[in-house]
Amino acid sequence: MYLSKLVGARTKENPADAVIKSHALLMRTGFIKAVAGGIWSFGMAAQRIALKIEQIIREEMNRIDGQECSFPVVMPKELWDESGRYSSIGDELIRFTDRTGHSLVLGMTHEEAAVHFARDNITSYVQLPCMIYQIQTKFRDEARSRGGLIRVREFVMKDAYSFHLTQDDLEEYYEKVFDAYVRIFKRIGLDNVIAVKSDSGMMGGKISHEFMFLSDIGEDKLVICSHCDYKANMEVAEGIITPNDNSCDNQTMREVFTGSAKEISEVAEFLKITSVKTIKAVVYNIKSSTKQVVCFLRGDLEVNEAKLKKIIKCDVVPASLSDSLDIVAGNIGPLGLSESANRVIVYDNSLRGCSGMVIGANKPDYHISGVSVNRDLKISNFVDITKVNDGMRCSVCGKPLTVKNGIEVGNIFQLGTKYTTSMNMKVLNKNGVLVNPIMGCYGIGVGRALASVAEDKSDEKGLNWPISIAPWDVYLCPLRYDNEDVKDLTHQIYDEFVKAGIETILDDRSVSPGVKFTDSELMGIPIRVVLSPKLLATDSVEIKLRNHAQSEIIPRKDIIQTILNIKG
RNA sequence: CGGGGUGUAGCGCAGCUUGGUAGCGCACUUGGUUUGGGACCAAGGGGCCGGGAGUUCGAAUCUCUUCACCCCGACCA
Numbered sequence: 001m002y003l004s005k006l007v008g009a010r011t012k013e014n015p016a017d018a019v020i021k022s023h024a025l026l027m028r029t030g031f032i033k034a035v036a037g038g039i040w041s042f043g044m045a046a047q048r049i050a051l052k053i054e055q056i057i058r059e060e061m062n063r064i065d066g067q068e069c070s071f072p073v074v075m076p077k078e079l080w081d082e083s084g085r086y087s088s089i090g091d092e093l094i095r096f097t098d099r100t101g102h103s104l105v106l107g108m109t110h111e112e113a114a115v116h117f118a119r120d121n122i123t124s125y126v127q128l129p130c131m132i133y134q135i136q137t138k139f140r141d142e143a144r145s146r147g148g149l150i151r152v153r154e155f156v157m158k159d160a161y162s163f164h165l166t167q168d169d170l171e172e173y174y175e176k177v178f179d180a181y182v183r184i185f186k187r188i189g190l191d192n193v194i195a196v197k198s199d200s201g202m203m204g205g206k207i208s209h210e211f212m213f214l215s216d217i218g219e220d221k222l223v224i225c226s227h228c229d230y231k232a233n234m235e236v237a238e239g240i241i242t243p244n245d246n247s248c249d250n251q252t253m254r255e256v257f258t259g260s261a262k263e264i265s266e267v268a269e270f271l272k273i274t275s276v277k278t279i280k281a282v283v284y285n286i287k288s289s290t291k292q293v294v295c296f297l298r299g300d301l302e303v304n305e306a307k308l309k310k311i312i313k314c315d316v317v318p319a320s321l322s323d324s325l326d327i328v329a330g331n332i333g334p335l336g337l338s339e340s341a342n343r344v345i346v347y348d349n350s351l352r353g354c355s356g357m358v359i360g361a362n363k364p365d366y367h368i369s370g371v372s373v374n375r376d377l378k379i380s381n382f383v384d385i386t387k388v389n390d391g392m393r394c395s396v397c398g399k400p401l402t403v404k405n406g407i408e409v410g411n412i413f414q415l416g417t418k419y420t421t422s423m424n425m426k427v428l429n430k431n432g433v434l435v436n437p438i439m440g441c442y443g444i445g446v447g448r449a450l451a452s453v454a455e456d457k458s459d460e461k462g463l464n465w466p467i468s469i470a471p472w473d474v475y476l477c478p479l480r481y482d483n484e485d486v487k488d489l490t491h492q493i494y495d496e497f498v499k500a501g502i503e504t505i506l507d508d509r510s511v512s513p514g515v516k517f518t519d520s521e522l523m524g525i526p527i528r529v530v531l532s533p534k535l536l537a538t539d540s541v542e543i544k545l546r547n548h549a550q551s552e553i554i555p556r557k558d559i560i561q562t563i564l565n566i567k568g
Numbered sequence: 569c570g571g572g573g574u575g576u577a578g579c580g581c582a583g584c585u586u587g588g589u590a591g592c593g594c595a596c597u598u599g600g601u602u603u604g605g606g607a608c609c610a611a612g613g614g615g616c617c618g619g620g621a622g623u624u625c626g627a628a629u630c631u632c633u634u635c636a637c638c639c640c641g642a643c644c645a
Contacts, residue, residue, distance in 0.1 A: 012580080208645095
């Protein structure tokens with residue numbers, strides 16, 4: 001490829017609206033261009049990177065007996081009605097009608113299509129286990145796309161679906177996919193990826209893992225143990241809270257005036273106590289219902305809404321003060337507040353055994369102090385709704401937990417029979433009995449993986465692609481391309497590279513060396529080969545790796561072998 | 569969906585307060601001199617100033633409205 005013909009303009013300055021590195025650099029190199037919010041065009045270079053990532057994924061999927069298929073982007077409503085997801089998924093599933101008024105959806109994931117394809121084709125346990133997958137464009141109408149390719153609406157994803165007769169068989173295969181994922185991220189050069197336990201969300205099923213690239217720009221919060229290998233998404237993370245100081249156990253209950261102090265921090269400040277000695281109430285409205293949930297937990301902690309949703313088995317939204325029913329916002333307490341047709345009350349584990357606590361008095365301007373949970377509150381059921389924070393300890397080994405940010409680049413789910421049941425997929429087992437196969441599903445976002453590598457490997461000079469996914473192996477960089485001898489040699493070497501399978505971008509511009517060097521570094525091509533009149537005189541070439549500060553002059557005849565050695 | 573911000577040449581920006589022929593830098597074209605770390609000189613091309621409506625003799629500039637994009641939050645296999 002000749003650089004002068006490459007479509008995609010490089011700019012000196014960062015685009016004004018790019019705030020993260022990968023976004024800015026992928027745009028500055030002209031590799032990608034925005035078409036609409038969260039919708040992108042890829043130029044040749046970005047597409048080559050994406051194709052190489054896809055090829056690595058493909059090889060690893062095939063290695064665990066995956067069968068590459070292709071499911072449609074557009075599907076009829078009826079297919080999604082079968083699983084129930086046409087109505088259960090929100091606006092991120094884009095729905096539209098064709099010319100006859102028939103309702104269609106754009107695929108955001110393909111469990112329905114996979115089961116539809118498999119159910120008539122798999123009829124016997126003899127055909128199990130098996131896995132089908134595709135690498136294909138998905139559309140999700142994200143409420144807020146952001147960060148270049150990190151969070152988009154249209155993207156290419158590898159999605160795989162496996163079918164099993166038994167849970168044991170699924171679990172065995174799940175491990176194989178797990179290992180394949182580890183190999184994939186290693187091969188594309190994405191270090192710093194960890195697998196965490198996650199919430200299965202709308203996918204259904206129980207066990208799932210997310211493969212997270214650890215990065216400050218990540219929008220997922222992960223809880224990681226400093227000592228053992230406990231790792232979990234914040235949504236499901238558990239931790240041991242610091243125990244309460246119950247030395248002032250014998251206090252008697254007493255109403256105290258707290259005036260306008262409403263928030264826990266204000267109440268604690270007013271009474272000159274720490275928030276640990278308070279019990280706070282957090283109120284949520286249950287979605288599409290008039291019910292409210294009142295959560296009580298220790299004042300220094302926060303509610304983990306994902307855990308709460310799971311426990312009450314309803315979707316919730318934070319309540320605003322205006323829609324509180326018969327509750328005194330800011331002075332809500334567990335004493336005298338009972339469950340009713342419109343109210344569910346949930347008590348967090350953090351309250352167990354606490355004493356000397358301050359609670360709301362359920363009337364304006366007052367709280368109650370000296371409350372002992374065991375003595376004064378009749379709580380029959382404690383649950384875990386606490387959001388883990390940096391101060392907590394690991395529930396496995398007791399060592400401190402840390403909270404980090406991550407970008408989800410892949411995930412694996414043990415789905416169970418959710419889709420095979422709802423969509424009526426059955427196979428005959430050994431005993432001639434029809435049973436629903438057990439499914440697993442496994443995704444990797446190609447564009448997000450690409451952006452994550454860009455984010456991880458780039459430096460102040462620009463991008464820096466691992467050679468396994470680089471758009472070209474070599475940036476062939478003749479200085480004085482206007483010199484006929486240099487030009488001749490350049491084309492000779494270019495042809496030799498092509499023959500040797502060395503992918504080359506040739507900078508065929510007659511511009512100053514600085515421009516060429518900065519462009520080669522900005523684009524992140526792993527190997528730069530420099531030719532010049534001076535080098536020509538000694539029959540040598542210069543080779544410089546993007547990862548190394550120093551360049552090396554080598555005999556011209558050695559160049560191909562040297563590069564092949566680097567490629568490995 | 570809530571809060572904030574920005575829309576002027578391919579990119580980065582000025583001009584708007586106080587209305588009067590649309591500018592700068594980079595990139596691009598042509599000619600010349602250069603060229604081992606973002607060269608220089610000269611001459612060029614490129615704009616419905618996001619869209620619509622208004623005020624005005626006259627609008628990039630003032631008013632109203634709408635759209636798009638970015639950031640934060642809500643939401644999210």
